[in-house]
Amino acid sequence: MGTSGTAPLRAVFFDRDGTLIHDVPYNADPARVRPMPHARESLQRLRSHGIPIGVLSNQSGVGRGILTTAEVDAVNNRIEQLLGPLDLWIICPHIPADRCSCRKPAPGMVLQACSTLGVSPSETALIGDIGSDMEAARISGARGILVPTPVTRAAEVEAALDVAVDLEAAVDLLLKAAAAGTAP
Structure with a gap:
């Protein structure tokens, strides 16, 4: 998508499971954490540009x-x-039945992250692996970039405005837009 305008890229948010790390459902064991390909390098590229990075994650296992x-x-x-x-x-600890304002696809975590960092959602992007990540980005006014995995549904890929093959490609999209002077 890349909304045209002059707003700089001021923060990038990531989903956790299936995006930054391999998804291990309800993982309570740090030894089972395995980064996704290019995760460390992609985050480091954003850091080297001075762009704050954060994680927004539904963790209904708590609820x-x-x-x-x-x-x-x-x-x-x-x-x-x-x-x-x-x-x-x-982190959103709620279960879907709680109908909270933070659990993606609701925009609450994106809006909270923006408030914490003092940025507008239009100056941010959310990178995730499923449709609820993209919906949270859309509702909040952030750019959403889908990085599909084998569990991403075809309909979610078709509905996404931006799709990247991996984290490296997603960060490339954002940094190219930033260099061109267009909003995320």
């Missing part, structure tokens, strides 16, 4: 009583050990 927040934090700490420091983590 279901399958995970504790300490276990989620331990997995997140392992991710930072492997991928480097992240500027922010926002």
